[in-house]
Amino acid sequence: MRKVEVFRALHRSRLPGDPLVLPGPWDAISAQVCEEAGFPALATPSAGIAAALGHEDGSTPADEMFAAVARICGAVDIPVSADVEGGYGLAPKELVERLLAAGAVGCNLEDSRQGVLKDSREHAEWLAEVRYAAGDQLFVNARVDVFSYGDGDPERAIERAALYVAAGADCVYPIGAPVSVLPLLRSGIQGPVNMFARLDGEGPSPTELGELGATRVTFGPGLQRRMARQLRESADRLQR
Template structure:
């Protein structure tokens, strides 16, 4: 019997109550179904992974494309899905709010809003503007009582602004503005992770494991609540595809194809 949306959202919130859980990032319906069957308790979309499936670069997809993708992911699995909602696909707080309202209607259990502008000259929104954007997202979620969990992201480490004090200051401000989970992709060391966890407590922290060599158990000891992998699974899938395709194109041989996952097993999984 399919699990209701309300149950998915309640389950997602409960997962954030204690412990630490991996929340891997599928890039399409097939990868989402595969991860759900492996027993993961929740999934998260990946902006990069999805973009590559439709032949676009990361941060070049539209809100329409993302909402369609999220609707398909959420309908395909009985576990909660958290949305990588990039920067809300808008600059102005009121437009972020409108898009968050759309995003919530796709069936997600949570979504994140980042402070990246997409402008290399000014990669992060001014602090006050970034806070207003989080407040707008919070208000949009509260307006329809959806129960969607809001994650606030500071992209400082990803855009070359790796001042931990600045990142923590922003995360704390986003928490005060209504973010329930905080996320600073790019932090790597135990000291950085522990500092973020301590600063935003009792709010939850999401860690990007692609930027850290720590295990789930080690991350749990640091107080992190959930671990995502971003576009790493998508890149791993593309690695196998590119190796095999390049061999055919450049050498005229087909040995890499023998390393593919058995079609019989894939058919069983999707039966």
């Protein structure tokens, strides 16, 4: 079975309380550690990779991002989905070609630009072009930024999600959505729903998010930031 088929299958028939949990490696060694820990797939965080490469979130050059994704994909045998932000201005065909060349089986694509929501219908048309170029070779996770850069209206998020699913998105990611609206989002969105979880003990656990309707759970750059804090603590101890 192809890796992309394995990745798609991981999203199917998830039981309540048992979401697909995808850690976010930022380089080859963190990817290998996650694989050795038993995770069935990975989801790279653009913010985590940006930090590792010395860039601000959202400012990583496309060539550097794809090179980092390629190193991660090449370091493990399990499927890897890549957060490629808004697609770096690439035409859908080139974006797909570069993702596949890097070894990714999926991607996150956001519906905002520099903190401003894109026109939802225009974005849906662009997603449809990505889907056409990718065929069945990529799992497309469509980010919905209503809660981050819009008015936070769950109904508006559901409307945008419907357009993206109709355009061929395999999963919808209402990033920043309050846990309280997850059941409403779950009832209104067709197909898998990705939710964000924190690693600091604040907020619900992946299991709790699954019980509320999440199909899969990701952590953004949380793992990378936790490791950076632990490194700082270790470095401080060296000076005592």
